[in-house]
Amino acid sequence: MAGRGVDEPERLGRTVLPDGRVLGWAEWGPEDGVPVLLCAGAATSRWMGLGAGTSGSDGDGGDPVAGLGVRLVCLDRPGLGVSDPAPEGTLTGFAEDVRHLVDERGLRHPAVIGFSQGAPFALACAWAGAVRAAAVVSGSDELAHPDLVRMLEPDVRAMVEAATADPRGAEADFAGMGDPEVLCDLVVRLSGEADRRIYTEPGFARSFRRAVREGFAQGPGGYAREVVLTMSRWPFDPAEITAPVDLWYGAQDTSPVHSPDLGASLACRIGTAHRHVVPEAGGALLWTHTRDVLTTLLARRTRALAGA
Template sequence: MVTQPSRQATMQLHDGRKLAWSEWGSVDGIPVLFCTPAGMSSWLGFGASALPNLGLKLIAIDRPGLGWSDPHPNKTLSSWVDDMREFLGAQNLDNVLAVGFSQGAPFAFALAAQGGVKALAIVSGQDELTYPRLLPLLHPDVKCMIAAIQQDPVGFEQHFSQMATADGCGS
């Protein structure tokens, strides 16, 4: 069951874009950034009834172009980390934890890799699609995507970040 957020807010980033988020739990609790799955907005939270007793504040961010956050013209995992650093600074949040769920895992890993969070948990992270026993089972379109990633990971990320929108993949 999805519990409505206790609080929702927005802020303006230094480049003029709007960043939106939802919160559950204690206002002054230990901050836990929740990196939601693909295409999900900040309305998806978890454990709302347990958070106050644990002294936690769950914060789900609308990634650029999702929910109420404005799109980023050149979004990457690094630009996501930059946005989160700005958010954490503006909110005076320290000792932040993170949870990455499903396709939110790469965003959580990026935060951890660049020192943006103190600790990280991954829940149902994205499958390893190149696993030899899984690869033959994939749809041909997905196999082509995997091949494109292996040939040019940076180019694929740039291309994909331009076509992924809040409405799904297009153009």
């Protein structure tokens, strides 16, 4: 169980992109470790790492990042935290930002984790060839895809339809509703019992709420922009992804904005996908099953490099 929250980052920094924008990042683990990028959930800033003592079914309760020799790099997406906004930004544009960061920071052959709303951004990086392997954990699916819209709860379907019909209007509406405390409370309220125990554990709650507050440091614009991006049709075809992708879902996940079929249809669309549904886990399995996710991801990366 996630009992001690998230350690302070060991390194903080900002990378200047070719167009002059800044991309913020935080790092944990050895600088010569295996680079793993983290695209965190909605409005969650670079402060949200993978935790310390997050064992769950993972075994010894030690820090899996340090224990596995991972150099974890959590990113502030455009408009979140200290990263400059990208008013015309896209999912594929973010992948190009990541490609530049990887080159500038010397992150050789990175892997990526996309959690919740960060999943489409991670998959865009895999599609663009900016990473060698990807793990989607409790990921938001392409909710605007015709095969999925009919599965959505009415409130979520209305949001998707608004984002598709009038992106600018929807973005303004989402910005008007954007508030870090409201968002954190909503996550807890929509969580099932398994997840509520995680999100309300005092140490984890402090880390999570801090990361979301930092995500809103520039206001709600970055959050609103990426809600529109992730709830619209994606500008890339997941079927074109050639890197290995692991899809991780908890059978107890009750979030209406994650995949409505726990990644089943997404697994069919991605030819390199391996789908894992953990019976006892909820949507917070990134922190309850951290070691499982990381060891599988590192093994996929190793095999991908061996086959290059």
